[in-house]
Amino acid sequence: MMELNDGTDMMKLMMELNDGADMMEQNDRADRMLLNDRANMMELNDRPDMMELNDRTDMMELNDGADMRELNDGADMMELNEGADLMELNDKANMMELNDRVDMMELNEGAGKMEMNDRADMMEVNDRADMMGLNDRADMMELNDRADMMELNDGADLMELNDRAEMMELNDRADMMELNHRADMMELNDRVDTMELNDGPDMMDLNDRAVMMELNDRADMMELNDRAA
Structure with a gap:
């Protein structure tokens, strides 16, 4: 009886142990399912973060390939660790x-704006220099025009002086011709006086001539004077 009881007790003990093992296994399964659910939830939570990180890495990949590898390494580390603290730290680091x-x-951008402002200032300085150069050229042209006008005036004055010299020369020639005519007249008068002593009709003819x-x-003198005028 004791053996039977022992066997029964043993069976009960075994059943209880089995039940306990089943319960533990069920609890383990439940814990594993809970852990899996939590892992799935974390993975689901990780996915939008990963998508956001991937978006960030896509934006960063346009600027620098090295930053893309660094973000991928960080993403792999977060996926392996699946820790909120590490993700938070990585997010802070990324931020x-x-x-x-x-x-x-x-x-x-500030440096670019300063460079653009410097270029604008340089262009303004160049524009001012161009304006000054144009003004200098205009002044030079005005001076040249004035010099040309003075030269023209000098030429006109010189022509006027030449005209006056020619007029004086013509007057001198007229005076010279008048003196010659007077000398001729005096010579003729002397001849007339000499011939007058002979009293003849030739004297009247000579006087007429x-x-x-x-x-x-x-008449010639008047014509010369008219030409000189």
Whole structure:
């Protein structure tokens, strides 16, 4: 009986142990399912973060391939560790890196704007220099025009002086001709006086000729004076 009881007890004990093992196995299964559910939930939570990181890495890949590899390494580390703390730290690091890049972009934009302003200032300086050069050229042209006008005036004055010299020369020639005519007249008068002593009709003829010559000389003088005027 004791053996039977022992066997029964043993069977009960075995059944209890089996039941306990089943319960533990069920609990383990439940724990594993819970863990799997949590892992799935974390994986689902990780996926939008991974998508966001992938979007960020796509944007960063356009600028730098090295940053893409760094983000992929960080993503692999997060997937292996599946820890919220590591993801948070990585997110903070990524945010700091993105902020640094934004600051760098702002600095680059500021430097670009300063460079554009410098170029604009240089263009303005060049424009002013061009304007000054144009003004200098205009002044030079005006000076040249004035010099040309002075040269023209000098030429006109010189022509006027030449005209006056020619007029004086013509007047001198007229005076010289008048003196010659007077000398001729005096010579004729002397001849007339000499012939007058002979008292003849030739004397009257000579006087008539002398009068005619004087009239002709006066007509020539008037013509010369008209030409000189």
